[in-house]
Amino acid sequence: MENVTVLGAGSWGTALAIVLAENGHNTLLWTHRVEQAVEINEQHTNHKYLPETNLPNNLVATSSLEEAIYHSNIVVVAVPTKAIREVCEKMLAFLEKKVLFVHVSKGIEPNSLMRISEMLQESLPSDVIEEIVVLSGPSHAEEVVLHHPTTITAACNNFAAAEKVQDLFMNQYFRVYTTDDVVGVELGGALKNVIALAAGISDGLNYGDNAKAALITRGLAEITRLGVKMGGNPFTFSGLTGMGDLIVTCTSVHSRNWRAGNMLGKGMKLEKVLEQMGMVVEGVRTTKAAYQLSQKYEVPMPITTALYEILFNEKEPKIAVDELMIRMKKREIDDLQ
Ligand SMILES: NC(=O)C1=CN([C@@H]2O[C@H](COP(=O)(O)OP(=O)(O)OC[C@H]3O[C@@H](n4cnc5c(N)ncnc54)[C@H](OP(=O)(O)O)[C@@H]3O)[C@@H](O)[C@H]2O)C=CC1
């Protein structure tokens, strides 16, 4: 059994900490909120993020980042993309040994256009990084804590590190695969959030199942087109971390991105939507990054571009959809290169 630290006590960090604790690992969950650490340790609940879940008694929380980092040389980073650099900077003071980092965040940083593993590499000295493993796939926290069967993929250039993470998390309800396609896994996980926002908008407009199937399928086409150009393996995009996660995020009521899109489609303004969600909606910032990537790599991404116009240039969702439908005729199957 291992000592493992999880950074970030939102829905996903807490759900993963539960999996690890249930697997018998000595798990310490770090939150930047003192009162949340007290609640987890004394009530064994996390009412804000997983209101109906009782946490296992052996899951301990702390609000001391120093204690969290000293606890272990396996650190799961489960904060939203926009908090990654801040948390890395705070960690720096306490990192004295090599750490196996596992990251589970699904975003791309606007402007720098970095994937999360690139952000970690840039923010932390190389001599404290044993490896960086990405854990990604169709996995809503709300279902994992109910022990509903879930599959996910651990990605690292070094298969031994990916297999170590596979062994840490795998159990009867949580099945973990491995791959060495870090680029494909990170891009699939981040870009599906953009398409899920669009699917939510379509549902908010009551456009029905044909439209949603079109968004999922053509969304996958544009994710794959960009992902392959950036070095991802084409097969990764039809796997768990590509199509799998795209399906779950575009169709599940648990999805924050779908729910945010749904409110936008019903006419609510972005600011109000984000205020009402109270949880991270990664797809918003990632839409900006994806739009910038499509320009940088000269890859047509019509759904992403339409969503960019809705989110950042106040285009009416209905007009954006009309414009998508009347674009120039084209063949369905792209040349991915
Ligand atoms: N939820 C899910 O089912 C899944 C989520 N993910 C990914 O996991 C990542 C985290 O998502 P999720 O857990 O859902 O997000 P939540 O919004 O549920 O929780 C985010 C957590 O991070 C904390 N946080 C935010 N900013 C900082 C900061 N600067 N320093 C320290 N802690 C901070 C929040 O604290 P506070 O309460 O103070 O805001 C909160 O505890 C995202 O990238 C998401 O895409 C991946 C798979 C599944």
Ligand SMILES: O=C(CO)COP(=O)(O)O
């Ligand atoms: O990535 C997820 C499920 O695999 C979570 O998606 P949301 O952030 O849209 O809830």
